[in-house]
Structures are given as structure tokens and as C-alpha cells.
Amino acid sequence: MRATGLEVTCKNCGFGSICLPRGLTQKEIEQLEDVVQRRKVLHKGDFLFRSGEAFHGLIAIKSGMAKLIFQDEHGQEHILAVLLPGELVGLDALSHYTYRCSAVALDTLSYCELPGKEISRICAKIPALFQEMLRHASDAIGTQREQMLFIKRPASQRLAAFILDLSQRLETRGFAGDEFSLGLSRQELGSHLHLALATVSRTLKQFERAGWIELRSRSVKILNRQALADLLTSQD
Structure with missing residues (x-):
């Protein structure tokens, strides 16, 4: 399919460097x-x-x-x-x-x-x-x-890893990496990370009370990226 007008094609798509055209002439x-x-x-x-x-x-x-x-x-x-x-x-x-x-x-x-x-x-x-x-x-x-x-890691590390990974992937695509939608409900996060719903909700609230993130429905705003990163290297 050839580009016509403002049509987005493989040639002018902003994600060509990470999609199939990556590496092609x-x-x-x-x-x-x-x-x-x-x-x-x-x-x-x-x-x-x-x-x-x-x-x-x-x-x-x-x-x-x-x-x-x-x-x-x-x-x-x-x-x-x-x-x-x-x-x-x-x-x-x-x-x-x-x-x-x-x-x-x-x-x-x-x-x-x-x-x-x-x-x-x-x-x-x-x-x-x-x-x-x-x-x-x-x-x-x-x-x-x-x-x-990561399934074998504590709940706090699983959630911190998910948030930071999503943030990094969004930034790679030119989107905001500090405030974004998690995409998943709390129940879905539990399914993805092999955690109970109550554990997901409790851990996210702990992050929020610590001042690391701010929650709004399915959206998250990262307030202290370093704290989340440090959590991933914790031995607890």
C-alpha cells in the first residue's frame, strides 16, 4: 500500500525503527x-x-x-x-x-x-x-x-518492574514515561504478575503512601523513579 496524502505507511510511520521495517532498506x-x-x-x-x-x-x-x-x-x-x-x-x-x-x-x-x-x-x-x-x-x-x-520475586518488586518496564517502553516510542495508563485493571495486573487482587491493591497503595507514585484509576504518575529502581535490587 502506497502513501497518499497524510496516510501513515511503513515509510513514514514513527515506529518503523522498532517494527518490521527495522533494518530494511x-x-x-x-x-x-x-x-x-x-x-x-x-x-x-x-x-x-x-x-x-x-x-x-x-x-x-x-x-x-x-x-x-x-x-x-x-x-x-x-x-x-x-x-x-x-x-x-x-x-x-x-x-x-x-x-x-x-x-x-x-x-x-x-x-x-x-x-x-x-x-x-x-x-x-x-x-x-x-x-x-x-x-x-x-x-x-x-x-x-x-x-x-520475576514471578519468584516479592510482590513489590514485580509491580515496580512492571511500572518501570512500561515507562521505558513508552519513552522508547516517544510517549511520556512519567505519567501514563497502566492499561490493565488491578485484577488484570494480578493475573499478569501472578498476584492476588488484594496484594496488587495493597502494594500500589504502599507505593503511593511512600510518595513514589500517584494513582488515578488505571493511570500512574511516577514521582520517585529511583526508589522504584532501588527496590528491584533489594534483597528483601
């Missing part, structure tokens, strides 16, 4: 634009895709936030990741051409899609694109490994 980006599809705007609670659904393409978040979830055999929802603009989702479906998780919009969201039927052809045409997809998959695995390690 200008000519390769133009070739990628010919197959990437810009999708309609979704709203909070809308699905980008559902677990068990046939693979239809790789999704790149363009604006807004989403959560990646799966349900266990008891129907309980587990949140695997919070997705921000420029991040890819759906790579795990490439092996069996079926989505193994569900992706749900956390607020108003727009996205681009690299159609599944075009992936083999475009990767043959642009070998560097395949390498870029592998890099994204590797990054996702690394993030999951770090999350698994």
Missing part, C-alpha cells in the same frame, strides 16, 4: 508497503484474533494498547503480555497456522497486518524481513524469560 520498505494492510480501528474489548482461530497474518500495533491472553482448562484467563505500538503479535501461530492465544484491545487501537498468505512470498523477496521476524520472536522469548524469573 528504503527499497525493501517500499516493497513491504505493497502487501501490508492497514486495518480498521478497534475499541476496548475487541479481539484482534482469538485462540484457535486460523492464522490470517502478523499484527503490528500502530496505536493504542492490547493484551495477549490465554485461557487454561478451567476457563481462567492469564495475561501473557501488554502490547504497545510498534510491537508484533501472532508470531507463535506461524508453526501450526493457528493462533494459540488471543489478543484484545485495551483501549482504542489501530493496527497493520502482514497477511499470512503473503509472508513466504515477501520473505523470499526480502530476505532481511525474515531475519527481522526472527529478531522479534527472539525479543519476545527474552521478555517471557525475564517475566518468569
